Amino acid sequence: MVISVDHLTWMYETMYKIRYYEDKMAEAYAEGKNPVFNIGAGPVPGEMHLATGQEPAAVGICVHLKKEDTVTSPHRPHHHAIAKGVDLNRMTAEIFGKVTGLGKGKGGHMHLFDPDVKFSCGGIVGAGIPHALGAALAAKKKGTDWVAVAFIGEGAANQGAFHESLNMAALWNLPLIVVIENNQYGISVPKSASTSVPSNDIRAVAYGMKGYYVKDNDPIEMYDVSKEAVERARKGEGPSIIEIETYRYLGHFQGDPELYRDKNEVTLLREKDPIIRMRQFLITEYGIEEQRLIELENKAKQEVESAYQFARESDDPNPEDALNDLFV
Amino acid sequence: MQxxxxxxxxxxxxxxxxxxxEMERDPNVLVMGEDVGIYGGIFGATEGLFQQFGPERVMDTPISETAFIGAAIGAAAEGMRPIVELMFVDFFGVCMDQIYNHMAKIPYMSGGRVKLPMVLMTAVGGGYSDAAQHSQTLYATFAHLPGMKVVAPSTPYDLKGMMISAIRDDNPVVFMFHKTLQGLGWMDQLDASVGHVPEEAYTVPIGxxxxxxxxxxxTIVGIQMTTHHALEAAKKLEQHGIQAEVIDLRSLVxxxxxxxxxxxxxTHRLLVVDEDYLSYGMTAEIAAIAAEDGLYDLEAPVKRLAVPDVPIPYSRPLEQFVLPNADKIFHEAMKLVNE
Structure with missing residues (x-):
């Protein structure tokens, strides 16, 4: 498939932005947590799940989405949020617990909501799938061609919410696409120890829907299958499952001792890094000049830097603001 | 007399x-749940709606409470106003994550930016030998968790007016109706299940x-069935020269x-009656309010009457033993006024 240069450069720039964002977040998160790790200390307290290495899943489908399409995301949400176009300043401020944050500091990194671009996420495995199902239902009721995408991890494919939602999506022929990021581990448990089938796309058969599998964290392959799945959904041809084999370079959360895997595993994964591969691909296959890519990289870095600056310079919420926003 | x-x-x-x-007024209102379509809801709450509005707006769902309550959340976030029925409140166990972790928390966690104008309608109550998994009220379970309005009207007039308020509310509202107060032909026929209802749309305020x-x-405080039991007890108390004031809570949150x-x-005396479990429940909450802000008005300790912390048993004598009724209220009230 020939892909437009605009799409390719957007994907590259966005992957780069995500990587740079997560690397900076790892640093910010570590502040105040050395030499003794205390989860509640530092400018970014609480759990932190980073998506370093999982960029292809997010950009490969979000490139096909518009503002009116809905995205739900789980506890590891930054790459999806960035790819969906969530306000980066307010997202970062939310993660820093600031009053300028998306939720005025009430949500934090696992609970980011930006209704302007129809993005939400949450900390309960599998729970976002029904929300995307409902958005897909609303899209159909309103007679639009909007679609809903639920990102989940491979662990969530064993939740009841997954099976209930897929059955209903197919039953009602809704424009829902469930993207399963198989990063190989549910915290510490490898997929082979949790899942009865080799890949979750084959479960699509059980619901009478289309299933796709993307090997080797490949953004281009992800682009291709997502294009088909999104087009089918927009045309009213029903829901799909896409499973992408992806890599989790870091622990389940920052501070995870990762005793369950060989240290060498990540080194090998990083050797086939999707961002480096994509960069090479753009230069050799599409003749894009390296200078152009450097410009995109600098632009992405600049945007991330200014979001972190915005977050750090923003004010904390007033403590008594905790009592507001329960009811509208 | 007119x-x-x-x-x-x-x-x-x-x-x-x-x-x-409300469906006639607002095209965004839709109904989802198990058997809400042609059946009209197991307890009749959606009677006739399928015939008028069809399957596009009155949607029978699979037995998948997590998915369809979660879908109502997703649709509400998109500006729809779904009414979703959880057939028996007892079934909350299979879908509570969607209710308390998502429906109740998303508006707050989003700093008020995401609105969820939805109604979770559910049947509560026992007294007809349906046993422990189909007879609870669980008022306090829902009222305890922040982020949901919780209403439990006791009369046809209030059921209609509060349902209209609930649908028009931009917040999630848990709307509990009591099975025995639905006036269904296949249950006890209670006078309280029939009442005057104006034809037009009107609202009864939540809260x-x-x-x-x-x-x-x-003062006797009750909700749903216990309000009606309290009214009956009050008649008997009157025969003994005691004037009871009866309060129907209607809203828990x-x-x-x-x-x-x-x-x-x-009145200087307070008896609180609940069809829910005694401990950590509504009766304790009302007693705490009286203790915190009305202690000097009381001339006797607060009394509570509720299900004595056992599951609702099946056999008729067992069930009747644990549920509050007018006689029990009468006796508690007599003791209290004579203290």
Missing amino acids: KTKQRLLTGNKAIAEAIRL KAKVVREGTDI PLDRETILQSIKK
């Missing part, structure tokens, strides 16, 4: 009429209790503290 013309409806028809009027009987000697405190200022 006679007012009464338009009598059962509880279930009052609810269905409220939903019908306002109602003094349903005025009195001077004792927000809770109308003021009406309770005003009443005990007048």
Whole structure:
């Protein structure tokens, strides 16, 4: 498939932005947590799940989405949020617990909501799938061609919410696409120890829907299958499952001792890094000049830097603001 | 004396009429749940709606509470106004994550930017030998968790008016109706399940209790069936020269503290009656309000009457033993006024 240069450069720039964002977040998160790790200390307290290495899943489908399409995301949400176009300043401020944050500091990194671009996420495995199902239902009721995408991890494919939602999506022929990021581990448990089938796309058969599998964290392959799945959904041809084999370079959360895997595993994964591969691909296959890519990289870095600056310079919420926003 | 013309409806028809009027008014209102379509809801709350609005707006769902309640959340976030039925409140166990972790928390966690204008309608209550998994009220379980309004109307008039308020509310509202107050032909026929209901749309405010009987000697607070039991007990108390004031809470969240405190200022005695479990429940909450803000108005300790912390048993004598009724209220009230 020939892909437009605009799409390719957007994907590259966005992957780069995500990587740079997560690397900076790892640093910010570590502040105040050395030499003794205390989860509640530092400018970014609480759990932190980073998506370093999982960029292809997010950009490969979000490139096909518009503002009116809905995205739900789980506890590891930054790459999806960035790819969906969530306000980066307010997202970062939310993660820093600031009053300028998306939720005025009430949500934090696992609970980011930006209704302007129809993005939400949450900390309960599998729970976002029904929300995307409902958005897909609303899209159909309103007679639009909007679609809903639920990102989940491979662990969530064993939740009841997954099976209930897929059955209903197919039953009602809704424009829902469930993207399963198989990063190989549910915290510490490898997929082979949790899942009865080799890949979750084959479960699509059980619901009478289309299933796709993307090997080797490949953004281009992800682009291709997502294009088909999104087009089918927009045309009213029903829901799909896409499973992408992806890599989790870091622990389940920052501070995870990762005793369950060989240290060498990540080194090998990083050797086939999707961002480096994509960069090479753009230069050799599409003749894009390296200078152009450097410009995109600098632009992405600049945007991330200014979001972190915005977050750090923003004010904390007033403590008594905790009592507001329960009811509208 | 001028006679007012009464338009009598059962509880279930009052609810269905409220939903019908709102569906006619607002195309974003839709109904989802198990057997809400051609069946009209197991307890009749959606009677006739499928025939009028069809399967596009009155949607039978699979037995997948997590998915369809979660879908209502997703649709509400998109500006729809879904009414989603959880057939028995007891079934919350299979889908509570969607209710308390998502429906109740998303508006707050989003700093108020995401609105979820939805109604979670559910059947509560026992007294007809349906045993432990189909007879609970669980008022306090829902009222304890922040982020949901929780209402439990007791009369056809309030069922209709509060359902319309719930549908128009931009917040998630848990709307509990009591099975025995639906006026269904296959259950006990209670006078309380039939009442005057005006034809037009009207609202009854959420968060306002109602003094349903005025009195001077004792305040009895109830909700749904226990309100009706309290009214019956009050008649008997009157024969003994005791004037009981009966308050129907109607809303658990927000809770109308003021009406309770005003009443005990007048009566100086408080009995709280609940069809839910005794411990950590509504009766304790009302007693705490009286202790915190009305202690000096009381002339006797607060008394509570509720299910004595066992699951609801099946066999009739066992069930009747644990549920509050008018006799038990009468006896507790007599003891209290004689203290």
